[in-house]
Amino acid sequence: MRKRFMLHFVLIMMITFWLSCTKKPDDNLIKSDIQNKVNADADLADLKDNGLEVDSAEGKVTIHGTVETEAERIKAKTLAKAEPGVVSVEDEIIVDPSAETLAASQPLAAAGTAPAGTAPAAGGSSAAAPEPAPEPAKSEPEPPPPPKPVVLPAGTIFNVRLGEPLSSKNAQPGQTFAASMANPITVGGRTVIPSGSSAQGVVRDAKKAGKFKGGAVLTLDLTALTIKGHTYNINTVDLSRATKGKGKRTAGVVAGGAGAGAAIGGLAGGGKGAGIGALVGVTAGTIGAATTGNDRDIQLASEAVVSFELEEPLTLKPE
Secondary structure, three states: OOOHHHHHHHHHHHHHHHHHHHHHHHOHHHHHHHHHHHOOOHHHHHHOOOOEEEEEEOOEEEEEEEEOOOOHHHHHHHHHHHOOOOOEEEEEEEEOOHHHHHHHHHHHHOOOOOOOOOEEOOOOOOEOOOOOOOOOOOOOOOOOOOOOOEEEEEOEEEEEEEEOEOOOOOOOOEEEEEEEEEOOOEEEEEEOOOOOOOEEEEEEEEEEOOOOOOOEEEEEEEEEEEEEOOEEEOOOOEEEEEOOOOOOOOOOOOOOOOOOOOOOOOOOOOOOOEEOEEEOOOOOEEOOOOOOOOOOOOEOOOOEEEEEEEEEOOOOOOO
16 A cells, blocks of 8 residues: 555656656746846846847847947847746847946937037937047147266366365374365366255364474375265375475475465375365465475465365256
């Protein structure tokens, strides 16, 4: 008895499954459901407003209409496939980016109202006036090229005015001294180092003269320039001045009464790299070794103008 019951139950289930498989889908229900879902979807407003048509034949659905984007077309097709009873979906949806503009203009045309900027045509109809051509974009002028840095070559002469007196008798090696540019430096007619720019130097060597023998030595070097707020470290040829023992001064010794433009020369013990430093515009009595007695020390007065030769190129920042 139990076996007969189970056999009847299985037979009923098989018949029910067969009937459900062979039941034809309701095409009208499929068509209306898909149309309702499209109309309710805000993302498919373009399709709703641009000739939506849904056909269904035995579950095979065809969608007609126009959308603005490819994403809308795919969404409409996916929505139709999800409808129960749909066997396949063929979309004949046209993707037209101007669909939104066309849909928006249809109510205006139906109401007989001319949009802003249009004039009534003959017979009472409205025709859109041609839109003015857009003005060409004004091209911005190209900015001027950035200024290039200025490079002062090796050998450039800096005439500096000492801010303090220096003497072989009192100066110490390593002692710094202040100075300022006595003359401007120009490149291509443009002043790159103004007159009065601050400078700094260092005493490389200083030896006072002996009482009975032994000459004096004073060696200077210009180490820095401050130009328009920027400080540059520089290398210059050593400016070296020396005297010999009592009664024997070098040919480069300038007496206390020497006139303007006298130069220091005849280096003694300058070594490799030492150069000839010049004094320009030095007034009488500002530099020299005493011509009488035993005072053979080298004296450089405050305000004396001393020239230094640039040993390596100097690059100045552009203004």
